[in-house]
Every structure is written in C-alpha cells, then in structure tokens.
Amino acid sequence: MAERNGGGGGTRRGRLYGVGAGPGDPELLTLKAARVICEADCVAVPDSGSGRRMALGIVSSWLDGQEVIDCATPMTSDADVLAQAHDDVARELASRLDEGKDVAMVVLGDVCVYSTFFYVAERLRPRGYEVELVPGVTSFSAAAARLCQPLCTGSESLLVTPASADGLDGRLGAAENLVLMKPPRDLSALAGSLRERGLLDGASLVSDLGLPTERVVPRLADLEGQVGYLSLVLVRGAEARAAARAGRPAGPER
Secondary structure, three states: OOOOOOOHHEEEEEEEEEEEEEEOHHHOOOOHHHHHHHHHHHEEEOOOOOOOOOOHOOOOOOOOOOOEEEEEEOOOOOHHHHHHHHHHHHHHHHHHOOOOOOEEEEEEEEEOOOOOOHHHHHHHHOOOOOEEEEEEOOHHHHHHHHHHOOOOOOOOEEEEEOOOOOOHHHOOOOOOEEEEOOOHHHHHHHHHHHHOOOHHHEEEEEEEEOOOOOOOEOOHHHOOOOOOOOEEEEEEEHHHHHHHHHHOOOOOOO
16 A cells, blocks of 8 residues: 655555445456455445445455454435434544555445445545545446346447336336346336336346345246345346337347
8 A cells, every 4th residue: 555654754644445346256356456455454344234244255355454344334215324324434434544544445346336435435535535446346247247148239328227216217218228226125016117118028137146145037027026135137128129029029048
C-alpha cells in the first residue's frame, strides 16, 4: 500500500478501498482484488445478520492476520435504520483510517452495482479520506456465463433493475434485454408480468451462483417453488419476441 508517513514525519490517514469480490466463486476474485486484500491492514465485510458474511467467505484464503471488521448492514427498507447503520460503519472505519491503516471493504459482485460500499464512502470522502475502487465480476455477467448465453449483442440494449422497483411493469418493455435483481421469493407475479409481454419464454433464473446451493433454471416458465435471496432473472427479450413472431420456442435447446 501507499507510504503512510506524511511530511514532517507525521502519519497520514489510511486509504479506503472498495473491493468487488465477485458473485460467490472464489476463483472469480480478480488479481487486483486479491492483492489489495493481502496488503490491507484491515478487511471490512458487510454483515446482514444471521451469520451472512458471504464476502468474507469468498476472500478468506487471502487473509493473513488482518483485522476483520464486521459492518452491520441490516436487511431492511427502513431508511432511518439503514442511515444509522451506515453512519456506524463509517465511524468504525474512520477510526482505523485515522490511525494510518488502509482498509479494504469487500462487497459481493461489483463495487459499483447496488453496493453497500457507496453509502459508506459518501460519508467519508467529503471529510477528506482517500477512496479507491476495485471492480469485480457482476452477478449477472457470471449468471449469463453459467447459462452460456449473451446479455446483449449487436445494438441491443440491456436494462439492469431491481425486480422490486416501482414502475417495474413499465420498465419491462423499455429494453430488449433485462437483468432483474433480487426478485421476490415467490416469482408467480413476476412470471405473469413477463408472460403478458411475451417475455417469459426468454427468461432464466440463477440463484446462489458459485455456492454449494447454486440453482440454475434455464427456463423460468419451468420454475417450481420459491427462490432464495441471492437470485436474479435474466431476460433475453429480443430473442423471446423474435421467437414469438416466428411461432417457435425462444432460445436453443436447453
């Protein structure tokens, strides 16, 4: 990491790194992410409760005695509760940075996509703390690779949106291809909306990617039962609509 001694022999603040750990498979951790984690003085990991420290599990083989800081990030939509949690995490990390320690905060997927990290960084950057980002493999890129299908080709558009977003029905027709993040456990309503727009035959689901509980459903229409929290739906809308016009099933034999 960077030299910590400032002018006049003083100790400068440490640097905060936001590190994307990828979707779950430790082999998808980038070389740069591994190096930053190895060299950091402290490694911070989100903890959503019930032992959900998944990012720590992905990077654990790269730890060599660094302090591990648990960052409580409750799974709630209560804005006040979340704001307080992010304030607490920022305060905890600032205490290490003020000691001149570099901190790597590790998050699932890519640090720039729906990441907890930015809620913490936006509290520290205005106070003069140095922040550096290390991108990671996104869950939807890895899911598309697992399904052996493209996210988009040629001039097609791709829309990435939470499946719970307000106005989702309108968004379903806004792009040729879709990534629907964090869908509800019961997908019946979402499947119905996709069916109404001729998109269901082009939809697939991947859950717990890279974990022992991984589940891959190439055709969402064939899904039975509920899905887990770490799920996403990929929709090849352009392919589904073209297949519908031609009166054939979407996609190759799966």
